[in-house]
Amino acid sequence: MIEGVRGMSESVERESMEYDVVIVGAGPAGLSAAIRLKQLDPERSVVVLEKGSEVGAHILSGAVLDPSGLDALIPDWQDRGAPVNVPVTSDSFYILGEEGSVRMPNAVMPPLMNNHGNYVVSMGNVCRWMAEQAEELGVEIFPGMACSELVYDGDRVKGVVAGEFGLNPDGTQGPGYEPGMELHGKYVMLGEGVRGSLSKQVIAKYGLDADSDVQKYGIGMKEIWEIDPAKHQPGKVVHTMGWPLGGNAGGGSFIYHLDNNQVYVGFVVHLNYKNPYVFPYMEFQRFKHHPMVAELLEGGKRVAYGARAITEGGWQSLPKTAFPGGTLLGCAAGMVNVPRIKGNHNAMLSGKAAAEAAHEALEAGREGDTLDAYDTEVRTGAIGKDLKAVRNVKPLWSNYGLVASLTVGGASMWMNNLFGWSPFTQKHGKSDAEATETHYGHTPIDYPKPDGVLSFDRLTNVAFSFTNHEESQPAHLKLKDVKVPVDVNLARYDGPSQRYCPAGVYEFVGEGPSARFQINFQNCVHCKTCDIKDPSQNIVWTTPQGGDGPNYPNM
Structure with a gap:
């Protein structure tokens, strides 16, 4: 119950x-x-x-x-004044290493990946x-x-x-x-x-x-930055893969230049990662220290933060x-x-x-x-x-890694583009919760401490999501069994909820037999990652009372 x-x-x-x-x-x-x-x-x-x-x-x-x-x-949305007015002006894709990057030629990308005719917008x-x-x-x-x-x-x-x-x-x-x-x-x-x-x-x-097929998910985190006008290029679109995730998880980043000297900086981590020590939020913060990103953000300021889960199963998971x-x-x-x-x-x-x-x-x-x-x-x-047309990209990435996704998945997209079909449909396999392995055989990941300039601790960033919940209401994050977080998740997985949540909702207070699981539901940004990634499927996200949660300005 x-x-x-x-x-x-x-x-x-x-x-x-x-x-x-x-x-x-x-x-x-x-x-x-x-x-x-x-x-x-x-x-x-x-x-x-x-x-x-x-x-x-x-x-x-x-x-x-x-x-x-x-x-x-x-059809007449432009005449009606829709806030869709920053056309994409350039589109680039990079594979990152820790200190450098390699740009993939646009010519090798399937045509459906082309952003010509699209717009950088605030969907809010x-x-x-x-x-x-x-x-x-x-x-x-x-x-x-x-x-x-x-x-x-x-x-x-x-x-x-x-x-x-x-x-x-x-x-x-x-x-x-x-x-x-x-x-x-x-x-x-x-x-x-x-x-x-x-x-x-x-x-x-x-x-x-x-x-x-089983549904798959990612966690997407995003900050809005105001940057030096000299570095701002409205309509510039950049995507990256590779560092800092490496073999720990699939995912990548996006950097979109909108208007008013603002840039969207975002990072997505696929939630099928095995290592319970992966800390998606800290991967995002580390990403911003890559030379290519740090140079862009230097002298700027972060003005908003938020996070949400993303459905990634696609065609076969509908x-x-x-x-x-x-x-x-x-x-x-x-x-x-x-x-x-x-x-x-x-x-x-x-x-x-x-x-x-x-x-x-x-x-x-x-x-x-x-x-x-x-x-x-x-x-x-x-x-x-x-x-x-893109149904094989995600499962190939999940099951065989980034290289297979880029090569075989890319070939599948090209076949769909040229011939209107692809000869196979790859299965996803395990759910994201089932993909989580116990901490045995994994070692904790040493993440650099946020510097307060380019990278920030979670609670500081959550304040920039303008989240609020009435504290006297029931917690909207429910436990099927109150013993599972400590007796199972902490003991076997070293408490992954304290890492996969991008808002610091979950923490373990104390150690050993006296450890206690604490839910700080006031911090919740309604991303629902806990409902997805909890290896015991013991956390159930329900809606709090109306009006609560984040108050995103221009996300």
């Missing part, structure tokens, strides 16, 4: 509101669905529920945007703009409304519980308790992003992943995206093109496709059934073609 599950301790009566479509999550997928529904039928009642304090508060993405999704949804600001477009069409958007439970009508999902506040730390109702409301829809669309708590439930309940009464949108299903490091365009296309399938069903007098037409479109349309 999970300790302290929200809302389970006391029966609650709630008021309800009825809509045609209820959408969870004001990200690019959810907002695209809302916009398309109102484009198709202005009289359709549509509500979007967002757990962040405002639209965009929980949006973190690279991001170089492929505008194909936006083109399909709002893009989503804020999309919310304005949705509201102009009559969509109701409620930020600060965390969706904590699903509501069922027989076997179908008919709604969600949103806006529950005022629970005591033990899960009982406090003096200012507000039960929230049930929002019912003829269809419920889940656009929660990676490893969404409600999405996990429907995937399990309906066996949506029964015919798909679950069924439709279930009785609803759909999975975007990253809730896993639509990131890993070698391109792009998923926002697919998220938008998925929202548009789900809206069109729901509209067709409602026009035909159906409601609450399974929108198989949506799942078919995801697999056979632009999203499926985008993911299928």
Whole structure:
């Protein structure tokens, strides 16, 4: 039994509101669905529920945007003033060593890797703009409304519980308790992003992943820097692989120059690493001391920080995206093109496709059934073609290393480009949790101490995510068994949660028999890495009360 599950301790009566479509999550997928529904039928009642304090508060993405999704949804987005105005001007890819780098010629890269025609953007600001477009069409958007439970009508999902506040730390109702409301829809669309708590439930309940490969993930960390104007080149895009990760883990970096002398500096670590001593956050901090990066950042200042998990399973890991009464949108299903490091365009296309399938069903007098037409479109349309072409890159990297991914995976992408097919589909193998090995046979990794200039300790950086949680509520990070962190994870894996979390949420206090596991949930940036990487699968991420968490400015 999970300790302290929200809302389970006391029966609650709630008021309800009825809509045609209820959408969870004001990200690019959810907002695209809302916009398309109102484009198709202005009289359709549509509500979007967002757990962040405002639209965009929980949006973190690279991001170089492929505008194909936006083109399909709002063709005149430029005339409407979309914050998409820094076109990519140069595109380079480096393999790093500790002191130097080798640039890979653009000519050897498959054409799909070309960023010509794409834009460096803040997806948080893009989503804020999309919310304005949705509201102009009559969509109701409620930020600060965390969706904590699903509501069922027989076997179908008919709604969600949103806006529950005022629970005591033990899960009982406090003096200012507000039960929230049930929002019912003829269809419920889940656009929660990676490893969404409600999405996990429907995937399990309906066996949506029964015919798909295991899902894979990465942890992406990002800082915004203001740099010396003399070094700033708007639209410059740089990707790297290699150092400092070496053989410890897969991953790489991105450096994107946007406007206003700002640069996005990001680092991704694939979560299938074996060594429990890998410390993804410290790998990111060490990366910034590479001469190529240090020279760029010298004289600048870090102004924001954040982290989030990334779905990396791709084509073969897609679950069924439709279930009785609803759909999975975007990253809730896993639509990131890993070698391109792009998923926002697919998220938008998925929202548009789900809206069109729901509209067709409602026009035909159906409601609450399974929108198989949506799942078919995801697999056979632009999203499926985008993911299928790169399906072997990530599993080859995971199973055989970087060189195999670059050579065999690259050849697979070229075959898809030239002939429209590739003769094989590589399996992923173990889940990221199962890939974690015990500490026996591994030695701790000596990471340099942050210097406070280019690199920073976690707690200092978390302050730049502007994260806040009401401390009197129950911890939203639940343990299935309170003994496992010390008796199993500390004893066998040397407590990897104290390293894989990019926000310092988890720590072990004391040593030996007196060791105690402490959860500092106030620090949580909602990346959900713990839910993914915990080797015992003992940590369950649930949503805290609405408005809590990070407050990203321009991520």
